Amino acid sequence: MPKKYFIETFGCQMNDLDSEKIAGNLLHNGMAPADGPEQADIIVLNTCSVRDKAVQKVYTRLGELKQLASRRKDLVVAVVGCMAQLEGEKILKRAPYVNVLAGPQKGAVMSDLIEQGRREHPAIGLRSDEIPESLETQYILRQNPWRASVTISEGCNRNCSFCIVPITRGQERTRKSTDILREIKDLASKGYIEIFLLGQTVNSYMDRVEQVSFAGLLRRIAAIQGIKRIRFTSPHPNDFTDELLEAMVVCPQICNQIHLPVQSGSTRILRAMRRGYSLESYLKIISKIQSASRSIAISTDIIVGFPSETEEDFQDTLSLLDEVQYDSVFSFKYSPRPYTAAFNLLDDVSDEEKKGRLEIVQKRQKMIQIRKNSTYLGLRLEVLVEDKARSRVSLAGRTSDNKIVNFDGPEKLIGQIIQVEIAGFSPNSLKGIWIDSSV
Numbered sequence: 001m002p003k004k005y006f007i008e009t010f011g012c013q014m015n016d017l018d019s020e021k022i023a024g025n026l027l028h029n030g031m032a033p034a035d036g037p038e039q040a041d042i043i044v045l046n047t048c049s050v051r052d053k054a055v056q057k058v059y060t061r062l063g064e065l066k067q068l069a070s071r072r073k074d075l076v077v078a079v080v081g082c083m084a085q086l087e088g089e090k091i092l093k094r095a096p097y098v099n100v101l102a103g104p105q106k107g108a109v110m111s112d113l114i115e116q117g118r119r120e121h122p123a124i125g126l127r128s129d130e131i132p133e134s135l136e137t138q139y140i141l142r143q144n145p146w147r148a149s150v151t152i153s154e155g156c157n158r159n160c161s162f163c164i165v166p167i168t169r170g171q172e173r174t175r176k177s178t179d180i181l182r183e184i185k186d187l188a189s190k191g192y193i194e195i196f197l198l199g200q201t202v203n204s205y206m207d208r209v210e211q212v213s214f215a216g217l218l219r220r221i222a223a224i225q226g227i228k229r230i231r232f233t234s235p236h237p238n239d240f241t242d243e244l245l246e247a248m249v250v251c252p253q254i255c256n257q258i259h260l261p262v263q264s265g266s267t268r269i270l271r272a273m274r275r276g277y278s279l280e281s282y283l284k285i286i287s288k289i290q291s292a293s294r295s296i297a298i299s300t301d302i303i304v305g306f307p308s309e310t311e312e313d314f315q316d317t318l319s320l321l322d323e324v325q326y327d328s329v330f331s332f333k334y335s336p337r338p339y340t341a342a343f344n345l346l347d348d349v350s351d352e353e354k355k356g357r358l359e360i361v362q363k364r365q366k367m368i369q370i371r372k373n374s375t376y377l378g379l380r381l382e383v384l385v386e387d388k389a390r391s392r393v394s395l396a397g398r399t400s401d402n403k404i405v406n407f408d409g410p411e412k413l414i415g416q417i418i419q420v421e422i423a424g425f426s427p428n429s430l431k432g433i434w435i436d437s438s439v
């Protein structure tokens with residue numbers, strides 16, 4: 001009987017893809033997926049450390065697994081990913097039943113680590129000098145038959161003062177454009193129609209040997225037969241070029257949506273965050289995007305309560321929301337992360353104040369989204385049907401500009417691009433009527 005594994009993923013899209021790489025490696029080495037943790041011989045927690053809350057969530061989950069581990073002496077528990085890299089052997093002190101600790105780049109050697117962890121408890125694969133240079137992964141067990149995530153770079157050279165990523169994922173490494181294009185051609189031949197390019201600062205991508213920039217890479221992917229949609233995350237404002245905007249305007253396969261993290265509307269706070277741009281230079285980029293001949297939806301990330309953020313700084317962030325009219329905003333309370341430059345700053349905005357500011361941002365943005373979504377009423381849009389909907393209507397899909405559309409229709413539509421007419425809206429989604437072209 002093959003050993004069975006169960007993977008629980010916390011965090012971002014890159015972690016989702018890392019879990020697919022881990023699953024591919026385990027499957028290739030003779031293991032099989034389990035239906036749940038109770039049925040598994042190996043439990044892998046693929047973790048996140050971007051905020052303290054994400055770290056505490058994993059410790060809570062480890063606490064829940066304690067009983068199972070004490071009942072099942074042969075159970076292998078692996079903690080992998082960014083939180084494992086950050087917390088290191090502290091995890092073993094709190095959860096001595098953990099057999100494997102591994103950083104985020106270990107998917108391709110996971111079965112070896114698990115075997116080692118089974119024999120000589122615990123196996124540790126954390127040292128940053130062991131990060132493999134190559135980002136190529138031979139085996140990936142993809143969860144979705146029409147949309148595939150593809151890593152084009154990993155790590156980050158920017159060192160924003162609040163961010164743990166350069167510590168957990170290391171310095172930026174990029175893949176060869178020829179390898180990326182070969183992978184995507186292979187995906188297209190297998191029926192994948194949407195490609196999601198991943199990198200910590202995805203648009204800083206440059207293949208120096210072949211002289212292929214990020215915009216050049218997008219154009220080459222758009223020319224691959226069968227690829228209908230291309231998305232990417234996360235671009236950095238300083239790497240947003242005219243060449244990239246031009247590619248987005250002329251290639252309909254590149255979705256007309258961009259996530260451009262700003263973090264704060266105050267230049268003083270941006271400087272303290274070491275973001276490398278001022279509010280004015282960020283707004284210049286927004287203005288270029290908004291004046292493009294193709295309409296492009298814009299979303300962003302906001303952190304409230306960064307050390308020393310005054311009421312005036314916070315008002316600057318609210319004014320930014322009013323000025324840009326983002327399509328969506330991911331907003332968070334500042335959370336100090338160890339080993340970052342901001343960790344040494346006085347965390348002087350009280351939690352109550354952070355909570356209050358977060359609520360104000362979210363309320364303000366909700367009103368903006370209600371107004372923006374109301375302008376979709378009556379439009380006919382292309383939607384890639386993704387799943388059964390959570391709401392009363394049966395299916396959910398996504399427009400090119402990243403709006404969720406819920407509508408009634410048969411399940412066989414999942415994975416297809418169809419037409420819908422927008423008949424309703426809420427702050428976070430649209431309601432549509434499927435236009436059945438066969439009638």
Ligand code: SF4
Nearest residue numbers: 156158159160163165
């Ligand atoms: S650019 Fe992004 S990943 Fe890099 S340090 Fe800044 S926030 Fe972190």
